[in-house]
Amino acid sequence: MAKIPNYRLPFEAPIVEMEARLVELEERYTSARTGEESAANEIAEQVRRLRRELIGLIRTVYANLSPWESIRVARCDARPQTRDYLTLLCDQFIELHGDRAVGDDQAIVTGLAHVGERKVMLIGHQKGKTLAERQAANFGCAHPEGYRKAMLKMRLAEKLKLPIVCLIDTPGAYPGIGAEERGQALVIAENLREMSQINTPIVCVVIGEGGSGGALGIGIGDRVAMLEHAWYSVISPEGCATILWKGAEHAPRAAEALRMTSREVLKMGIIDDVVSEPLGGAHRDHREAGSNLKSYILRALNDIERQPREELLDRRYARFRKIGVFTEGD
Amino acid sequence: MAQKRPGSASTWQEHSESKRVPEGVWMRCDGCQATLYRKEVERNLSVCPQCQHHFSINAWERISQILDQDTFEEWDANMRPGDPLSFNDRRPYPDRIKAEQERTGLKEAAVTGQGFIKGMRVVLGVTDSGFIMGSMGSVVGEKLTRALERATEQLLPVVIISGSGGGARMHEGIFSLMQMAKVSAAIARHSKAGCLFTSVLTHPTMGGVAASFASLGDVILAEPKALIGFAGPKVIQQTVRVQLPEGFQTSEFLLEHGFIDRIVQRSELRSTLAELLDYASA
Ligand SMILES: [Zn+2]
Numbered sequence: 315m316a317k318i319p320n321y322r323l324p325f326e327a328p329i330v331e332m333e334a335r336l337v338e339l340e341e342r343y344t345s346a347r348t349g350e351e352s353a354a355n356e357i358a359e360q361v362r363r364l365r366r367e368l369i370g371l372i373r374t375v376y377a378n379l380s381p382w383e384s385i386r387v388a389r390c391d392a393r394p395q396t397r398d399y400l401t402l403l404c405d406q407f408i409e410l411h412g413d414r415a416v417g418d419d420q421a422i423v424t425g426l427a428h429v430g431e432r433k434v435m436l437i438g439h440q441k442g443k444t445l446a447e448r449q450a451a452n453f454g455c456a457h458p459e460g461y462r463k464a465m466l467k468m469r470l471a472e473k474l475k476l477p478i479v480c481l482i483d484t485p486g487a488y489p490g491i492g493a494e495e496r497g498q499a500l501v502i503a504e505n506l507r508e509m510s511q512i513n514t515p516i517v518c519v520v521i522g523e524g525g526s527g528g529a530l531g532i533g534i535g536d537r538v539a540m541l542e543h544a545w546y547s548v549i550s551p552e553g554c555a556t557i558l559w560k561g562a563e564h565a566p567r568a569a570e571a572l573r574m575t576s577r578e579v580l581k582m583g584i585i586d587d588v589v590s591e592p593l594g595g596a597h598r599d600h601r602e603a604g605s606n607l608k609s610y611i612l613r614a615l616n617d618i619e620r621q622p623r624e625e626l627l628d629r630r631y632a633r634f635r636k637i638g639v640f641t642e643g644d
Numbered sequence: 645m646a647q648k649r650p651g652s653a654s655t656w657q658e659h660s661e662s663k664r665v666p667e668g669v670w671m672r673c674d675g676c677q678a679t680l681y682r683k684e685v686e687r688n689l690s691v692c693p694q695c696q697h698h699f700s701i702n703a704w705e706r707i708s709q710i711l712d713q714d715t716f717e718e719w720d721a722n723m724r725p726g727d728p729l730s731f732n733d734r735r736p737y738p739d740r741i742k743a744e745q746e747r748t749g750l751k752e753a754a755v756t757g758q759g760f761i762k763g764m765r766v767v768l769g770v771t772d773s774g775f776i777m778g779s780m781g782s783v784v785g786e787k788l789t790r791a792l793e794r795a796t797e798q799l800l801p802v803v804i805i806s807g808s809g810g811g812a813r814m815h816e817g818i819f820s821l822m823q824m825a826k827v828s829a830a831i832a833r834h835s836k837a838g839c840l841f842t843s844v845l846t847h848p849t850m851g852g853v854a855a856s857f858a859s860l861g862d863v864i865l866a867e868p869k870a871l872i873g874f875a876g877p878k879v880i881q882q883t884v885r886v887q888l889p890e891g892f893q894t895s896e897f898l899l900e901h902g903f904i905d906r907i908v909q910r911s912e913l914r915s916t917l918a919e920l921l922d923y924a925s926a
Contacts, residue, residue: 487855489875489883494893497903498874499854503828507860510829511836526812526821527855527874534825548812548821548852553879557814558733572817573729582728584818631829635789637822638782639726 323390325383329372329594336364372594379543381575382566385551387543388522392597394604396423396438396481399521402604403429403611407436410467416496419460420451421484422532424467429479430612435471437464437532438481441522454523455488461501461531468512477515477615480532485550487528502531509534510634513627515618517611519589520544521596524574536630537614539587540576541607543595546585547574584637587614664774665690665699673697689910698867698910700847702748703755703772706805710914711759711768718757720790725752725783731815740776740815748775752783753808756791758800762918764925767795769804773848779810780853785823788857792830792841801840801924803917806858809871811851824856831860840924842917845872845895845904863920864904865913866895872904 339361346354379387387393400407400423409425411418420440427436441454464480471478487498509516509532516535523529524546540546547554554572555564573579576588589610596603621629663674671682675697685692689709690699701709707716724741731737745751753775758767769788771778788804795802812820834841843861845854847870855874866872873893881888891897898904908916 487874489880491880491884491886491888491892494873494875494880495901497859497901499872500859500903502855502874503824503857503859506825506828506856507832507835510825511832527824527852530821530824531855534829546818548817549814554814571729571731571733572814574818579818582818584822631833634822634825634829637819637826638786639728639816639819640782640786641724641726642720642722644722 323383323386325375325379325386326594329368329375332364332368332371336361336368339364369593376594380566381545381569381573381578382551384543384575385545385569387595387597388545390595390597391443393522394596394600395443395483395522396440398600399438399481399604399607400427400436402600403427403608404436405429410470411463413459413463413466415462416457416459419457419463420447421454421456421488422460422464424463426476427479429608432612432615433476434611434615435467435474435476435478436481437467437478438521439483439529439532441483452488454484455486456484456528456531457488457490457493458496458498458501461487461505464532465501465505465508468509468516472512472514475514477517477618478512478535479611480516480518480535482518482520482524482529482533482546483522483544484525484528485523486525486553487531502527505531506534510630511627515615515626516630517614517618519607519610520546520576520585521607525550534630534634536618536626536633537587538585539589539610539614540579540585541589541596541603542576542591544576545569545574546576546579547572663700664702674699691910696868696909698847698869700773700807702774703750703770706770707755707759707768709910710803710805710917711761711766712763716757716759716768718755719794720756720787721751723752723783723787725781725816727816728782728819729815729817731817733815737815744775748772750775752787753778753780754784754787756787758794761803761914761921764918764921765800766917766921767791767800767802769802771804771806771808771853773807773809773846776813776815777810778806778808778853779813779820780808780823780827780856781813781816781820782823784813785820785826788827789823789830792827792834795839796830796834796837799837799839801842801921802834803842803844804857804861805844805846806849806853807846808853808858809848809850811853811855821852824852827857828860831857835862840921842920844908844913844917846870848872850874850876859903863906865906865908865916866898866904867910867913868895868907870895872898 343357404427406428442448442451518535520540551565551569552562554568592599592602673692676695845866
């Protein structure tokens with residue numbers, strides 16, 4: 315029996331079904347090759363046709379995703395996370411764990427890295443793959459120590475004159491007793507203030523989930539981008555649905571109302587760019603997703619450096635300063 | 645996968661209404677259940693004379709309690725929110741705004757301007773916890789940022805008095821989130837110019853407001869027993885599934901954990917601010 319990939323995204327069912335048919339057909343071709351040539355050629359032609367059909371199907375399904383379906387892609391278990399990108403992007407990575415205060419928060423990874431020709435400080439949320447990893451990282455919900463660690467490493471980058479790359483992927487900062495006792499609101503606020511003044515280029519990319527203050531806490535940069543299927547919002551769709559429509563089951567409706575997809579957030583002028591994902595989502599082709607992200611980061615850093623260095627902080631200030639929709643006068 | 649998705653900056657369901665002094669001649673105190681003469685409570689700065697329970701007060705009452713009489717000059721008084729998301733929950737966002745404006749007499753959740761405290765010039769911002777729960781959208785963000793920028797230009801101290809159960813306002817989506825970044829960056833510049841920023845936390849100060857300007861004071865004061873925190877207690881309870889400790893996320897809790905400088909009774913707030921400002925006017 316052919317191996318059917320387990321994507322678990324309901325709208326991918328016809329894709330998964332067609333992929334299974336393709337695998338079956340390819341197996342038939344393999345066994346037919348030892349037999350009559352014309353029969354083998356006939357199957358080969360069917361394989362080619364089905365491959366084209368499959369690409370067309372994936373394209374159609376992905377071109378018509380609802381906001382909620384796009385969020386399902388962003389949360390997909392198989393989607394590459396920060397540690398995957400570390401392997402895909404970096405020729406070297408020296409992880410630096412310490413926040414010098416409380417402990418090592420597994421939900422935020424920081425370290426020195428080579429990306430192409432560049433040396434950078436890389437900071438990213440990590441959600442974890444296995445259940446044990448997920449629990450250790452609180453599913454990517456960072457504690458104050460994670461945000462403190464990130465700020466300490468950003469200061470180091472500033473001192474070493476290295477640019478900073480932030481990969482954002484969190485449902486939100488952790489809502490817990492310890493987190494409050496150790497100043498969750500304060501550390502996020504401090505990161506917002508300090509990142510506006512860190513005097514080295516910063517590129518931020520939402521690679522999966524951009525959940526509220528927990529995302530923004532490492533999200534102040536000279537360029538801010540989102541991967542195609544990432545989401546970025548003031549509140550999670552479940553949180554919004556619970557408050558407004560009295561139940562998390564209304565999350566699809568909230569996802570639409572909050573305009574949290576990359577296309578919408580770009581249109582509103584909040585982010586600078588959308589980074590394309592491989593056909594059918596980053597989870598289908600980690601290598602291509604990594605290569606897209608890598609070229610975006612390198613291009614963004616080059617762009618930033620083309621502008622006068624002494625204007626860096628003023629430009630970063632202006633970037634966020636202009637955001638807001640309001641009217642004045644009578 | 646049993647992932648619990650946190651409600652992030654949301655605390656809306658929990659503090660739907662900050663308790664104001666109710667209408668009528670007599671009223672009951674939420675703190676001690678005593679029946680009180682309303683006029684007497686108001687004369688006492690809306691604090692229960694028996695148990696010192698601090699009722700929420702609106703932005704204008706706050707300003708008149710803090711500033712020297714008739715010294716307030718309001719800035720950006722006509723700024724009103726847009727509707728960038730065409731947001732509609734049970735009613736369209738513009739209708740909700742209109743209803744809130746009529747109910748509160750305010751145009752938005754923040755009032756900003758300049759005035760004097762015991763003769764010392766100060767830039768003042770107040771968020772009113774009664775206007776869509778004191779939540780921050782584009783107008784609150786823009787007003788506070790402009791106030792901070794003007795203070796930076798003129799090298800003036802800033803006082804912001806926060807009351808916000810709503811945090812970053814959901815109805816304006818990611819625009820609200822970005823106001824946290826905008827105001828915090830303006831605070832950085834004000835600070836670099838060597839000016840004093842005093843943050844006063846009142847009941848409740850939560851979510852995106854707590855996680856931005858409210859926590860960034862050089863000096864942070866709080867009224868007694870105010871609820872202050874990032875995540876709402878209900879969201880935390882649902883996530884950790886243990887009993888929250890007594891007094892969790894109160895002013896007293898924050899003082900004990902080192903996150904605020906002083907708890908100040910409302911009757912002492914004006915004089916405390918004046919004493920602090922005096923140190924910044926050397
Ligand atoms: Zn009382």
